Amino acid sequence: MSDIIEQRKLAAIMFTDMVGYSALSQRDEKLAQELLEEHRQLLREIFPRFHGTEIKTIGDAFLVEFNSALEAAQCAIEIQRALAKRNADILPDRRIEVRIGIHIGDVVHRGGDVYGDGVNIASRIEPLANAGGVCVSMDVERQIRNAIETRFENSRQRNSKTFPCRWICFESCCHGSGRAPLSGKLKRNRHRANLCRVRLHSFCY
Numbered sequence: 001m002s003d004i005i006e007q008r009k010l011a012a013i014m015f016t017d018m019v020g021y022s023a024l025s026q027r028d029e030k031l032a033q034e035l036l037e038e039h040r041q042l043l044r045e046i047f048p049r050f051h052g053t054e055i056k057t058i059g060d061a062f063l064v065e066f067n068s069a070l071e072a073a074q075c076a077i078e079i080q081r082a083l084a085k086r087n088a089d090i091l092p093d094r095r096i097e098v099r100i101g102i103h104i105g106d107v108v109h110r111g112g113d114v115y116g117d118g119v120n121i122a123s124r125i126e127p128l129a130n131a132g133g134v135c136v137s138m139d140v141e142r143q144i145r146n147a148i149e150t151r152f153e154n155s156r157q158r159n160s161k162t163f164p165c166r167w168i169c170f171e172s173c174c175h176g177s178g179r180a181p182l183s184g185k186l187k188r189n190r191h192r193a194n195l196c197r198v199r200l201h202s203f204c205y
Contacts, residue, residue: 007109012072015126018060019097050075069143076134101126103137
């Protein structure tokens with residue numbers, strides 16, 4: 001039996017998840033598959049711009065590795081911006097929304113896959129994000145707070161049974177995604193045409 005080579009490193013891990021995909025698949029499998037493929041194409045065009053490496057897809061989810069927390073966060077915001085722009089003139093049942101979770105930590109590459117706390121925590125943080133939102137660990141937030149143009153506003157605090165500490169939700173105004181598409185009034189206003197809200201959650205872990 002050949003030895004499996006392992007590589008351990010510090011990396012930022014991003015999980016993405018397509019909101020409402022399972023329910024849509026039950027209602028309209030053809031449409032769900034169409035939107036899934038469009039979603040994959042759009043995200044795969046964005047990952048390389050921020051030096052993201054796609055590790056694998058898991059159904060409608062992506063697992064992506066980055067060299068830094070900053071690149072991962074910038075990529076996440078760009079994804080939400082691109083989707084907000086795409087969704088602006090789309091009927092509700094054809095919109096594509098994603099949740100994104102990011103953590104930075106030790107990972108192990110083995111057999112073409114990646115394992116470790118960095119992966120486990122990112123996967124558990126991602127479901128906490130709102131549709132069109134980004135949830136990051138406190139380790140990530142500390143590294144990006146002074147290096148990213150997005151303005152963070154502490155909007156609420158929660159307790160989680162999954163994690164033994166409080167997590168803090170930040171809301172950010174930026175040229176990006178939001179929980180709802182831009183209104184016609186905003187789209188007609190050139191100065192605010194791309195303005196929307198991205199929810200960025202910082203999770204204390």
